[in-house]
Structure formats: structure tokens, C-alpha cells
Amino acid sequence: MKQRVYEILYRELVENYANSKGRTNTADFWLTISAISFIYGLITCITGLVSYIPYGYLYAVSFGGGILIVLSILLCLPTIMLMARRLRDSNNDPMLIILLLVPILGWLALFYLLCKRTSPIQAQPDISNNDANIYNNEVSVYKNEGNVYNNAANTLQKQSVSGVFIVGLLVLGWLVNSAGSAMINHNFMVEEFAYSNLEPSALTKKANRLLESETATTEARSIVRTYYENLGKEDYHGAYRQLSVREMERYGTFELWQQAVAKGQYPKVETIRLDYVSQDKEDDFTINYTGFKVTFENGQEPVLVRLYDAGKGWGIVSIEDVEED
Numbered sequence: 001m002k003q004r005v006y007e008i009l010y011r012e013l014v015e016n017y018a019n020s021k022g023r024t025n026t027a028d029f030w031l032t033i034s035a036i037s038f039i040y041g042l043i044t045c046i047t048g049l050v051s052y053i054p055y056g057y058l059y060a061v062s063f064g065g066g067i068l069i070v071l072s073i074l075l076c077l078p079t080i081m082l083m084a085r086r087l088r089d090s091n092n093d094p095m096l097i098i099l100l101l102v103p104i105l106g107w108l109a110l111f112y113l114l115c116k117r118t119s120p121i122q123a124q125p126d127i128s129n130n131d132a133n134i135y136n137n138e139v140s141v142y143k144n145e146g147n148v149y150n151n152a153a154n155t156l157q158k159q160s161v162s163g164v165f166i167v168g169l170l171v172l173g174w175l176v177n178s179a180g181s182a183m184i185n186h187n188f189m190v191e192e193f194a195y196s197n198l199e200p201s202a203l204t205k206k207a208n209r210l211l212e213s214e215t216a217t218t219e220a221r222s223i224v225r226t227y228y229e230n231l232g233k234e235d236y237h238g239a240y241r242q243l244s245v246r247e248m249e250r251y252g253t254f255e256l257w258q259q260a261v262a263k264g265q266y267p268k269v270e271t272i273r274l275d276y277v278s279q280d281k282e283d284d285f286t287i288n289y290t291g292f293k294v295t296f297e298n299g300q301e302p303v304l305v306r307l308y309d310a311g312k313g314w315g316i317v318s319i320e321d322v323e324e325d
Contacts, residue, residue: 001161001165004161005031005035005161008028008031008032008161009031009032009035011028012024012028012029012032012078012082013032013075013078013082014078016078016081016082016085017077017078017081018077018078018081019081019085020080020081020084020085020088020094021085021088022085022088023085023086023088023089023118024082024085024086024089025086025089025118026086026089026090026115026116026117026118027161027163027166029082029083029085029086029089029114030166030170031161031165031166031169032082033082033170034166034167034169034170034173035169036075036079037169037170037173037174037177038169038170038172038173038176039071039173040068040071040173040177041172041173041174041175041176041177041178041180042173042176043064043067043068043071043180044064044068044176044177044180044181044184045176045177045179045180045183046064046180047060047061047063047064047065047180047184048179048180048181048182048183048184048187049180049183050063050064051183051184051187052183052187054200055200055201055202055205056202057187057188057191057201057202057203058202058203058206059202061184080097083097083110083114084097086114087113087114089118089119090113090114090116090117090118090119091119092113092116096110096113097110099113191203195207195274196273196274196275196293197273197274198217198218198221198274204217207274207277210277210278210279211277211279211288211290216277216288216290216309216314217274217277217290219313219314220290220292220307220309220314221272221274221292223242223307223314223315223316224242224272224292224294224305224307224316225269225272226238226239226242227239227242227243227305227316228266228269228294229269230242231261231266232266232267232268236254236258236261236262237254239261240254240257240258242315242316243257243315243316244307244308244315244316244317245315246308246315246317247315247316247317247318265300267296267297267298267300268296268297268298269294269295269296269297270295270296270297271293271294271295272292272293272294273292273293273294273295274290274291274292274293275290275291275292275293275304276289276290276291277289277290277291278290285310286311287308287309287310288308288309289306289307289308290306290307290308290314291304291305291306291307292304292305292307293305293322301321301322302322303319303320303321303322304319304320304321304322304323305318305319306318306319306320
């Protein structure tokens with residue numbers, strides 16, 4: 001059976017790479033589709049396993065995703081041709097493949113057509129002013145060709161792999177794909193949690209690399225923590241020093257800023273989580289940006305504290321309400 005599977009896949013995906021004129025029976029079609037699904041699932045599963053390597057999540061996802069993109073490009077044309085041959089084999093117009101563009105109903109109709117059994121060739125020769133004998137000869141030729149094909153189709157159907165094997169391969173492909181996707185999603189949540197808490201992770205490493213400093217995000221978080229600690233102690237001068245020059249200029253004077261913030265309530269901070277980092281470069285001038293989501297112990301609405309560093313240290317540039325996702 002192993003040799004037979006290789007022969008079918010080679011014929012359908014390589015030899016008939018761009019051939020839409022032939023025919024593909026039901027068993028060979030679904031075997032090919034199942035094999036493609038299994039390969040996709042296997043790559044996804046391997047990517048999920050590799051993503052467990054410390055600091056390897058981004059590399060694993062990028063490399064695995066790149067392989068899947070290249071594979072999709074390579075298999076796009078042969079898959080379309082495969083579907084066209086399957087439609088012709090069931091005596092349907094190959095142009096019905098356009099049903100792929102119709103969501104839900106079109107997909108269901110196309111699925112039904114692709115599952116139909118092989119239909120015999122129905123010859124319809126043109127009748128013009130030909131002699132009756134010539135016509136009869138032509139009909140006989142078409143019938144013979146049809147019989148030859150139908151016999152060949154029946155033989156191929158018998159020689160094809162069993163339906164149990166095809167279904168098993170399809171289910172196995174689904175299982176490994178689901179397992180790989182679950183591992184990737186799990187590791188993404190682990191990476192995201194570590195990133196927001198400035199713990200070692202691939203995302204944290206990428207953020208530090210972008211800011212060109214291993215301590216930049218830690219220093220920025222300490223600015224936010226100091227700001228709210230000083231506000232809680234009503235040390236407004238200490239909190240004011242954590243602001244950026246831009247934010248100070250927005251209020252004009254310390255007294256006006258103090259009047260604005262003194263009206264609010266500042267409970268104890270519960271968590272300070274990194275939300276984003278970015279960087280702008282203009283010639284030799286670099287500005288780093290970062291934002292932290294701050295939550296409070298009394299259940300007060302969280303806020304997003306934005307900071308920037310233009311080379312003179314981090315400073316708070318704005319404090320905004322957190323937008324709902």
C-alpha cells in the first residue's frame with residue numbers, strides 16, 4: 001500500500017501539476033487531500049513542539065509559518081487542477097470550482113460534487129451531413145473509448161487505497177494540527193504573560209533588543225511605580241519629577257498640575273504590566289516609547305501610562321483610560 005500511496009500522490013501532484021483535462025477518481029482525490037492535510041498538520045505540530053525551546057518561540061513560529069506559506073504557494077495550482085479533474089470525473093463542469101468564492105453554500109455544494117462517484121463517459125458526437133455509416137463508425141469509436149476509460153477507472157478504483165486508510169489519514173492530520181495549534185497558543189499565552197511582567201521570554205528579549213538596552217523596560221516600570229507611590233503619599237513634588245518635559249509643559253506650572261491631580265483618588269497599585277514598546281529614528285536622533293497597563297487594588301478602572309525617552313531618561317508623557325479590546 002505504501003508504494004501505491006506514493007504513486008498516487010506523485011501522479012496527482014507532480015505529473016499532473018498543471019493538468020485540468022484528465023480525470024481523478026474519488027478515492028485518489030481524497031487520498032491526496034488527506035495527505036496534504038496531514039503534512040500541514042505535521043508541520044504545525046513540529047512548530048508547536050519547537051516553540052517550547054527557551055527563547056525559541058518567535059523563531060519557531062516564524063520558520064514554521066514560512067514553511068506553510070511556501071507550501072501553500074507550491075500546492076495552490078496542483079490542488080485547483082486536482083479539483084477540476086475530480087469535477088470532470090463526475091461529469092460536472094470543472095468551472096464549478098468557482099463555487100469556492102461563495103461562502104458556506106458554495107462550499108457545501110462543491111463538497112457534494114467532489115464526493116460524487118466516477119461517472120461513465122457520455123459521448124455526444126456532432127451530427128452534420130455525414131453518411132450514416134460514417135456516423136455509426138464514429139459512435140462505435142466513442143463507445144469503445146468510453147468503455148476503455150470506464151474499465152480503466154474501475155481498475156484504478158480497485159487498485160486505490162482503502163477508504164479506512166484515507167479517513168484515518170484525514171483524522172490523524174486533524175489531530176496533529178489541533179495539537180500543534182494548541183501548543184502554539186499555549187506558549188503564546190506564556191510568552192505574553194512573561195512579557196507583560198518583564199520576565200525572561202522571547203518577546204521580552206525582542207523588546208529589549210528594540211530599545212537597545214537590557215534594562216530599559218525595567219527602568220520605565222520603576223518610573224511608573226514611583227509616580228503612583230508618591231501620589232499615594234501625597235508627595236506631589238516626587239510624582240511631578242517622573243513626568244516628561246512634554247507633560248510638564250502641557251500643564252504649564254507645577255501648581256496647575258497639582259490642582260488637577262489632587263482631585264483624583266490614587267489607591268494602591270496592584271499590577272504594572274508592559275503593554276508595548278516602540279522606537280522612532282530620525283537621522284541620529286532616537287526616541288523610545290513604552291506603555292504600561294496599571295491596575296489598582298480597589299477595583300478602580302485600569303489606566304495606560306505612556307512613557308518616552310529621548311536620551312535623557314524615561315518620563316511619563318500621558319495617562320489614559322484603557323481601551324477595551
